[in-house]
Amino acid sequence: MSAIFILIAASLIVALGFLAAFIWSVKSGQYDDDYTPSVRMLFDDNLKNNTPDKNNTKKQD
Amino acid sequence: MIKALKTTTLCYHCGEECDGTEIHIEEKKFCCQGCKTVYEIINKVDLCEYYDLNENPGLKQNKTQRKDKFAFLDDELIRSKLIHFKDDKQSHIIFYLPQMHCSSCIWILENLSKIDPGIIKSQVNFLRKEVSLVFEHGKTSIRKIAELLTAIGYEPHISFNAISSEKVKKYDRSRIFKIGVSGFCFGNIMMLSFPEYFSFGQLEDPSLAKLFSYLNLGLSLPVFLYSASEFFISAWKGLKQKFLNIDAPIALAVLITFIRSVYEILTGTGPGYLDSMSGIVFFMLVGRFFQDKTYNTLTFNRDYTSYFPLGVTIINELGKEDQIPISKLKVGDRIKIFNQEIIPADAILFLGKAKIDYSFVTGESLPVEKSIGEIIYAGGRQTEGAIELEIVKEVSQSYLTQLWNNDNFKEGDPEKETSFIHKVSRYFTITLFTIALSSGIFWLLNDPSKVWDAVTAVLIVACPCALLLSATFTNGNMIRVLQNFGFYPKNANVLERIANANHIVFDKTGTLTLQQESNILFVGHKLNAVQEQLVRSLANQSNHPLSRAVVSILPFSKTLPVKSFSELKGKGVSGMINGTEVRLGSSEYTLGKNLGLPGSRVYVKIGDEISGHFEIRACYRSSLTNVIDLLKKKFSLSIISGDNETERSKLESIFGKRSQILFNRSPHDKLEYVKALQQNKKVIMIGDGLNDAGALKQSNVGIAVSDNINNFSPACDAILDGNSFEKLPALLNYCRKNKTIIIGSFILSILYNLIGLFYAVRGELEPVIAAILMPISSISIILFTTGLSTLYSIKLKNKTNNGNNSKSR
Structure with missing residues (x-):
């Protein structure tokens, strides 16, 4: 029977871990905006390389 | 005629038509200097991907800003x-x-x-x-x-x-926290209660049962103390105002459930109903989240403070100008107000020509002229040049601020806000207490040991959570559907008020007609290029639809600086350009006599010469006849317009004899008209501008039509995208279904309650029965409401599609 006590303790600890993860995710602002990240991920990251030529060629075709 | 001159070049920045081609960089054309400047800034730092992501992403930049505005x-x-x-x-x-x-x-x-x-x-x-x-x-x-x-x-x-406000506004995350916490506790309590359910109250190992129930108790504390707190707070607030809202019976049920469960666990007489309690709290919070998660982007309740400038130019003793925040303004300060700025505090005019537009405060459409020494109340907008004022009252004590703090303007006036479910919940609570009391009396006479069990069980099982759930989920779902169709209600309560309405009042200009498109002709001596530039420069200063229309048909030219510009609402505009006085407007305004000729005409007076007039015929929304025909069947209609009578015959043919059509009404008349109608009708006011603001506010449901929903719209209950105007009958009809669905699911939830009560009054409510009933009733009601509202939305879609097809054919 004592196995059950350990299992329950273990399951509660795991569950509390998830609760903590959830609270962290809310606190870090992941639920504040559920739209912009979906757009942001589609932008190219080529800004740092400064490739204006590419932009221009794109525009011409 | 002049239309043919228009080229179809689109501005590279904002996508509006460019009338000239002189503003360009390489092959990229711009409609105005402002757009070009933006492009230059962006181009300079290689951010032109801006233009690749979307075509013509910018907004027109023809407004020049005062240099030290910030x-x-x-x-x-x-x-x-x-x-x-x-x-x-x-x-x-x-x-x-x-x-x-x-x-x-x-x-x-x-x-x-x-x-x-x-x-x-x-x-x-x-x-x-x-x-x-x-x-x-x-x-x-x-x-x-x-x-x-x-x-x-x-x-x-x-x-x-x-x-x-002292605090910086932060995202409100508490609801998400509450949902997360209650969900977590609910799941774990449920899991720890399973052995109890399957053994039907007789666990082999009593120490295990004890452990489980104490764990449950521990887990239920955050739900009771944290997640459910908003129900208690709202119920308490309601009770303090002697108003029994829907949260009151819910808070009562949660409280009773918790007390009884704690009692049972501590005395070892049973496992309690903590699983059901945390379950309903969880589901109700999810429902509320679903309903409230609409949009933060649209502003429905702009109050006066959103218009107030932050800072104001003050003139100190040495005559130097300085910027200070308006909260620092003191009585006796001398301030300077520029054209189009709002007067922040009651003040006396000291210097300059004041022409104050109070339309936003009082609904009065004509600017009022004030002479030096007169008092000017806060909230008015200066419409001509700069003036100097001396403050006589601090901002917080100004006439307008006090007006706004008046009860009429307070949000949530009960007449308007009392929702159907609150009314139902009142009867519900009374019935509930009757049942609880009578079963209590019954058991008192027959078997006093069961009184406590029966009474608490009745209160537990009859929690109107299903009613609340059905309302929140139905509303949330419907608002989402309506949003997809270009109709943005402020909150769920608006749907219900639309469902109850039986009369619609329309504004004409901008609502029934299209703002951008009208058929314009110029009649008279043909204007030469210089004259065209003069007229265009002047008309460009004004946002009036007619001025915009005039601008749109004149070929592009550089806007010349306009001196002593003045705009009289409903009359016209005038100004000095290069020493020439130019006037545009009604015959009365420009010619000095009322010709009373039909047609919306903008007369042009350059210097002393009357060159002719623009004749503008309103262009009605293409679907208008259809929409009105459909609406006529369900609503009584009327039109109230600030405009002249020219369109009467046309509108009469569309609206029919039974509708009232009124012209030449001031904003205040509109408000009074709506008020008069409200004696025996529930009124929807559909309008678009500031001149409808009063009527929109007075009406039961104020709907603002806007061709760009992010633009300014007056305080209203709902915003309708101009493109969705043709769908209006279908949309209103859809709102009417709201009540049907809620009543349907309410009946369903009553059935569940009856089953629960059947056990409860006999004092035999086993936790397992409550635990089964609760999720089943909640889930089936969610399915019922979302299913039904989706079904209606499919119907809505078909209807609007048919409308489109028949139009295109």
């Missing part, structure tokens, strides 16, 4: 209010940018650091139209950033509200 941002007090985090190097600030509208906007705003190296990080929240910035205050300043944003077309909206 000078007030240099004030330490204002700065400290706006900045919500600051250390030695960095500051954090959030700007609200109402112009944000596409992915290009996100892109450019998140790359601001390329333009201003002082900005370290910028992050956009598109739905809120906010950008949060981290910048080095050594390298740049708020003012510089605000000016940069304005320069690229995103003028930040900094309202008095934002700085007057």
